[in-house]
Amino acid sequence: MRPAANLSHLWPELPYLDRFAAAAAAGFEAVEVLFPYDVAAKETQRALIANGQRMILINAPPPNYTGGARGFAAQPERVERFQYDMKRVFRYAEALKVSFVHVMTGVAEGKAAKQTLIDNLKWAAQTAPTGLTLTLEPLNSVAQPGYFLNDYALAAEVIRAVDAPNLGLQYDSYHAQMIHGDAVAVFDQYLPLIRHVQIGDAPDRGAPGTGEVDFDALFARIKASGYAGWISGEYAPNGPTEETLGWMTA
Numbered sequence: 001m002r003p004a005a006n007l008s009h010l011w012p013e014l015p016y017l018d019r020f021a022a023a024a025a026a027g028f029e030a031v032e033v034l035f036p037y038d039v040a041a042k043e044t045q046r047a048l049i050a051n052g053q054r055m056i057l058i059n060a061p062p063p064n065y066t067g068g069a070r071g072f073a074a075q076p077e078r079v080e081r082f083q084y085d086m087k088r089v090f091r092y093a094e095a096l097k098v099s100f101v102h103v104m105t106g107v108a109e110g111k112a113a114k115q116t117l118i119d120n121l122k123w124a125a126q127t128a129p130t131g132l133t134l135t136l137e138p139l140n141s142v143a144q145p146g147y148f149l150n151d152y153a154l155a156a157e158v159i160r161a162v163d164a165p166n167l168g169l170q171y172d173s174y175h176a177q178m179i180h181g182d183a184v185a186v187f188d189q190y191l192p193l194i195r196h197v198q199i200g201d202a203p204d205r206g207a208p209g210t211g212e213v214d215f216d217a218l219f220a221r222i223k224a225s226g227y228a229g230w231i232s233g234e235y236a237p238n239g240p241t242e243e244t245l246g247w248m249t250a
Ligand SMILES: O=C(O)C(=O)[C@@H](O)CO
Pocket: 034, 059, 070, 102, 137, 139, 172, 175, 198, 234
């Protein structure tokens, strides 16, 4: 078990740069951040060095760089902007030495959207710096209405069509449970494609153990599978984050 902390979700009461120290004090050597772009990479780097941590994952930027709409990799009218932004994210990822960049599809539908996503990902996989892995994550339609990649089967189809060694699946127990009703079965089914794991409960995206995901079964399956990657806590703590971290030793 290699635990990581998603600092966009955990310690929400602290300013961004203070969350690194809180995570270090809780025992996290690895962190991830959804959208670090409104802070200079050097400042994030300083926080990582000061706390002996590594940044494992960032998201490709949304249209306004700090939040809001979830990407546009499946939007045919924005291919040029996609390539421009991915070059920026690659520079940012190299500066922070991140392992994964989550590419988001945005709101879209239909055949043209799927083909655009495949073409964009082929380009991105070829252009990405060595050592960086791109991920795709299905997001449920309650959290992200209209989001193109809203199903694990669709994600698997796209990943297989792109067929690049540096593109894989980002599994999230919260979204998997919301979309397919059984997060454990989704983990089992898509294991060969999974490169990164995030955990949160459903339906409220609370800490593990607050909802309907069977975490005992999920952790047992992860352990039995030999998955050797990161498991990142990505949920809304209902109270002090430190009191929600039992999963780190599960
Ligand atoms: O919502 C999630 O789950 C994520 O992992 C985010 O990266 C989407 O912004």
